[in-house]
Amino acid sequence: MPIAHPEQKLAMARHRQAMTLQLNDSARQNWQRLAQAWGAAINDYVRIGNDYGWDVAGEQPELPGMQPLYPALLEALRAANAAGDAAIRQLREDWPPSPDLYAGLLEGNAQAISQLAVLADGSVLARIGASYETPRCVRLRQGQCEQLDSALLGFGLSGDGRLLALASVEGIAIHAGWQGERLAMLAWPTGAEGLPYGLALAENPRNFEIEALQPFPDGQRVLLACRSGVYVLAAGGATRLHPDAGRLHELARDSGSKRSGSKRSGMPLEIDLDMVHAALSPDGQWIAAGDQCSVHVLFDAALKPVGHIGPHSEYPDYALFAADSRQVLLNACHFYSGCSIGVNREHWIGLDTDYYDDAHPAITTLQEGARVYAAISRAGEYIVGDAHGYLRAFGHDGTPHWTHFVGSTISSMALSGDGKTLAVGSYGGAISLIALNSGERDAWQIGTGPHRERERWLFWQQEATPLRW
Structure with missing residues (x-):
C-alpha cells in the first residue's frame, strides 16, 4: 500500500x-x-x-x-x-x-434534581440525586457550577426568601440568607418524638432523607419532612406532627405482623413513610402534612391538628399554600395522574372530609390530571409540575391560565424573590431556568404561556461535568 x-x-x-x-x-x-x-x-x-x-x-x-x-x-x-x-x-x-427531542439520551443519564432554591443574588442552589441517595449540592451562578461542601445534606428557603436552612449531620442551621448570620442551630429529631408508651423505635429512622425543609419567619424554627415523619424543630427540641399516636400504633402492628407473622410482636418500630410531605404557609401560621397512606392534615400555629381532608385520588403526595396564605392546595396521585383540590382558610378549623368528597362546599377542584411532586404559588396563581413534564398554571378557583412543557417528570421547583425567574428540576437530570411573563416564546416551545427558557443545565450521570445549554 x-x-x-x-x-x-x-x-x-x-x-x-x-x-x-x-x-x-x-x-x-x-x-x-x-x-x-x-x-x-x-x-x-x-x-x-x-x-x-x-x-x-x-x-x-x-x-x-x-x-x-x-x-x-x-x-x-x-x-x-x-x-x-x-x-x-x-x-x-x-x-x-x-x-x-433528546428523551432517548436519558437512559443511563437521568437522575432527580430533588431540591432547588433561587437566592437573592439570582444564583440557584440545587441538590442532585434523590433524597435517599448520597447528597451532592451545587450552586449555579453566572454560568458557572460550584460544588458545595460535601457535608451539606439539603437546604430550604423561607416563604419570603430571607432565611436559608442548611442541613448537615451536625444539625440544621438557619441563616439570614446565603452566607449570612447564623440565627439558630437545631438538632435533628431522634424519631422517638411522640412515640406512644410501650413502643420502641428501631435504629436509623431515616431522618436525613429530607423531603421538605422550610424555616419559619421567626428564624428560630424549621419545618422538616423526612422518611420518619413531619417535625417542627426548635431550640427546645423537635415536635412530631405526623404520624400521630394512633397511626404509629397502626404502623407498629403492621410492621410486627410482616416480620413475625403475628400482630403481637415486641420488635422495634421502623418508620419509613412513602410520599411524606409538608408545607408551611408563607405567614408561618399553618402547616399541611401527610403521606401516601393518610389523609391531608392541617395544623395551626400552636401545632395542633385542626382539619382532616380526604384526598381526591388514591395517594396523598403534595401540599402547598397560596402566596397570601388564604388557601391550601392538596394533591393526591394514582400512577401518573392525580387531582389537586383547594380549601380556603375560613373552612380549615374543624374540617373533616372523606376521600373523594366532591359535594362538600369547602372543597374546590383546582386541577384534574396532574400528579404533583413540585409546585410554587404566586399572586393569584399556582404553578404545578406534573409527571409528564408539563408546568400547569391555574387560579385559586381552578381556572386554567397556561401550560409550559419542560420534559421528564418534574421533581422540584423554586421561584426567585422578584417573581421573574422560575427554576424547574426534573427526574431527567435537567434544571430549566425560565423567564416568566417575558412576553416571548421560542418557536420550538410546547405550551401556551408567554415564557421563555433562558438556560438549561444537564446533570447527566455519564457526563464528566454538567452541561449548560
Missing part, C-alpha cells in the same frame, strides 16, 4: 473535517426543523383538544425519529461548554433544547 505524502495527509484530514462539518451542519438544520415542527404539531393538537374535544384531536402526533442526530447533538453540547458563554448562546440557536 503506497505511503501518503504529507501534503496528501493534510488534504485528507481537511477533507474529513469538511465532511464532518457538513454532516454536523446538516444534523443541526434537521434538528432545528424537527424541533419547530414538533412544537407546532403538539401545540395544534392541544389547542384542538381543548377547543373541540380530544375525540376531534385524535391521536397525539408521534415524536420524530431523532436518534441518528444524538451523536452530533452531544458533540455540539460538549464543544460549546468547552468553548464558553458565546458558544453556549449560539448552541441554543443552532440546537434548540426542544424538551422531548
Whole structure:
C-alpha cells in the first residue's frame, strides 16, 4: 500500500473535517426543523383538544425519529461548554433544547434534581440525586457550577426568601440568607418524638432523607419532612406532627405482623413513610402534612391538628399554600395522574372530609390530571409540575391560565424573590431556568404561556461535568 505524502495527509484530514462539518451542519438544520415542527404539531393538537374535544384531536402526533442526530447533538453540547458563554448562546440557536427531542439520551443519564432554591443574588442552589441517595449540592451562578461542601445534606428557603436552612449531620442551621448570620442551630429529631408508651423505635429512622425543609419567619424554627415523619424543630427540641399516636400504633402492628407473622410482636418500630410531605404557609401560621397512606392534615400555629381532608385520588403526595396564605392546595396521585383540590382558610378549623368528597362546599377542584411532586404559588396563581413534564398554571378557583412543557417528570421547583425567574428540576437530570411573563416564546416551545427558557443545565450521570445549554 503506497505511503501518503504529507501534503496528501493534510488534504485528507481537511477533507474529513469538511465532511464532518457538513454532516454536523446538516444534523443541526434537521434538528432545528424537527424541533419547530414538533412544537407546532403538539401545540395544534392541544389547542384542538381543548377547543373541540380530544375525540376531534385524535391521536397525539408521534415524536420524530431523532436518534441518528444524538451523536452530533452531544458533540455540539460538549464543544460549546468547552468553548464558553458565546458558544453556549449560539448552541441554543443552532440546537434548540426542544424538551422531548433528546428523551432517548436519558437512559443511563437521568437522575432527580430533588431540591432547588433561587437566592437573592439570582444564583440557584440545587441538590442532585434523590433524597435517599448520597447528597451532592451545587450552586449555579453566572454560568458557572460550584460544588458545595460535601457535608451539606439539603437546604430550604423561607416563604419570603430571607432565611436559608442548611442541613448537615451536625444539625440544621438557619441563616439570614446565603452566607449570612447564623440565627439558630437545631438538632435533628431522634424519631422517638411522640412515640406512644410501650413502643420502641428501631435504629436509623431515616431522618436525613429530607423531603421538605422550610424555616419559619421567626428564624428560630424549621419545618422538616423526612422518611420518619413531619417535625417542627426548635431550640427546645423537635415536635412530631405526623404520624400521630394512633397511626404509629397502626404502623407498629403492621410492621410486627410482616416480620413475625403475628400482630403481637415486641420488635422495634421502623418508620419509613412513602410520599411524606409538608408545607408551611408563607405567614408561618399553618402547616399541611401527610403521606401516601393518610389523609391531608392541617395544623395551626400552636401545632395542633385542626382539619382532616380526604384526598381526591388514591395517594396523598403534595401540599402547598397560596402566596397570601388564604388557601391550601392538596394533591393526591394514582400512577401518573392525580387531582389537586383547594380549601380556603375560613373552612380549615374543624374540617373533616372523606376521600373523594366532591359535594362538600369547602372543597374546590383546582386541577384534574396532574400528579404533583413540585409546585410554587404566586399572586393569584399556582404553578404545578406534573409527571409528564408539563408546568400547569391555574387560579385559586381552578381556572386554567397556561401550560409550559419542560420534559421528564418534574421533581422540584423554586421561584426567585422578584417573581421573574422560575427554576424547574426534573427526574431527567435537567434544571430549566425560565423567564416568566417575558412576553416571548421560542418557536420550538410546547405550551401556551408567554415564557421563555433562558438556560438549561444537564446533570447527566455519564457526563464528566454538567452541561449548560
